[in-house]
Amino acid sequence: MSKNITFVQGNEACALGAMYAGLDFYAGYPITPSTEIAETLALTMPAAGKKFIQMEDEISSMCAIIGASLTGNKVMTATSGPGFSLMQEALGYAVMAEIPCVVANVQRGGPSTGNPTHVSQGDVNQARWGTHGDHSIVALSASNHQDVFRMTVEAFNIAETYRTPVILLFDEVIGHMREKLIIPQEEEIPRVARLRTSLKEGVNYHPYLPREDGRLPMSDFGDVHRFNVTGLYHDMWGFPTDKPDVVQELLRHQVDKIENNVHKMTFYKSYFLEDASVVLISYGSSARSALSVVKQRRNRGESIGLLELNTIWPFPAELVRECTQNAELVAVVEMNVGQLTQSVKLAVGSSKRVHLINRVDGQMINDKDIKKILRILQGRGI
């Protein structure tokens, strides 16, 4: 058997994906159900000469990775519910200062301490709007360990390409479940390196002046270019400003660099959608159950399909619209009170066709749960 075939937890797959992506610096704080990401990295990173630090809380963990990103490193932290709440202010700092970083949130039941060892997908909208102020954000998800690995690498790629924080929105089932993972070959998944300025010493470097393609080449702290980084609205030098035109231009730049590139960062999987009159939409571990239902019903000749979203934010509205335009029934399968359902309704346009199939008791939604509600939605009785 190839040594590239492993049998691991989703949290380990995430850690291995991060190492593959070129993770240099990790800071974190223990919290269930994400802790195995830190534990795996505490073992592997020092052995690879990389930096791992356990901080005093999640706030400082998020801050530390931003500091480390500025010296030229690929950085990451991982957490769950309450820790994700604590990270929100610094997450907004990374948005404002345009610092590449990756934040894994292995979701558990909330609010508050909630249901720490049980599954939930209740942080979908916190990922989108958790930090204060107008902004856009990237959040990726996965339903199996091969995709956990892949999406983790893509998270680093998007973070570097767009100079933005990227959230990995996993859940407890994915984090703790064990299954096969084939570690990709060295060059199998492309890896985006940090884009650095080619400007020499003595030439004015503007850290916040986008190139024609919208990208902002960086310069490491410690290198020849010295500049200011701030969470205040700032000009192209990084100096604070409240000039209305500069403020608006920066806000637009930060939102547009994400929203105008939705298609470039949309990852998804479609199953039997070509002729589907019933379309299920799901993500994370609930997509496994949704796929099981789709396969069972397809075997019985029903025209049902599944759209699994790996990219949750920016919401791929166009993709959802295309995949559902011929569907009589659209059902979003998620383990919350309908957080992504709202976005699906907006995308589909006709909210009467869109329904929620959920479970919010800390237990994973299974195929029977989905089939039960589907029967009702299809008027087949209970």
Next chain:
Amino acid sequence: MDVKYYLRERFFPHMWCAGCGHGIVLNSLVRAVDLLGLKKRDIVMVSGIGCSSRISGYVDFHSLHTLHGRALAFATGVKLSKPSLNVIVPMGDGDALAIGGNHFIHAARRNINITALVMNNRTYGMTGGQFSPLSGVGTKATTAPYSNIDREFDTVELATGAGATFVARTTVYHVKQLQSLIKKAISHDGFSVLEVLSQCPTYFGRKNRKGSAVDMLNSFKDGTVPVGSKKKQENPELIERGIFVEKQLPEYCDAYAELVERATAK
């Protein structure tokens, strides 16, 4: 020396009030850096939020102006990821010891080679004169109109108790000592804390009838004595200046480098 060589003139005029003590810290800081012969590109100033935190923008080093209270957390990421950098963290009393108190004690505990400058004016100046954990019982503030009942921290004792390996205090009146202590704090291999008493005539001074900026500076002269002075034994109200702790213990980045050696030797 040419002070302007170290300043970003584009950033001036500064936003501090007339009579504020923070400019004296800025002046002493660049003079200390000049005397140490440090290169501008080897220094990172990391600050949080508040009047004192604006110091990082005025200097021509790498500068990281962050979140309220979190400067030391950002600085820890900068330092551990690139230990060759000199990391200096100017903070206010509220920034360092109220909202940032947890990061302060843990940076001290790790003994990571960062220089923390606590510019203590006993108030939140930027938000308009609220009491801080260093204001003390009996002081007046906009949020303590009936006089403050919150006991104050002693920055030196707190830093010492948390494990900082260099702990010192001075005031903006004692500029020569300030310059010398900043030099020593930066040179120290480990977590160093320098508390600098600085005046805020606009808020703390006005609320507590401390007179003009000159009056407040004079009170630093009259109200402080060198460490170990006999006068302190006779008058416990006096505040001691000088070095309280200076010791060598394993520094965090060095310890990490050793950890990597152990991990890679397996």
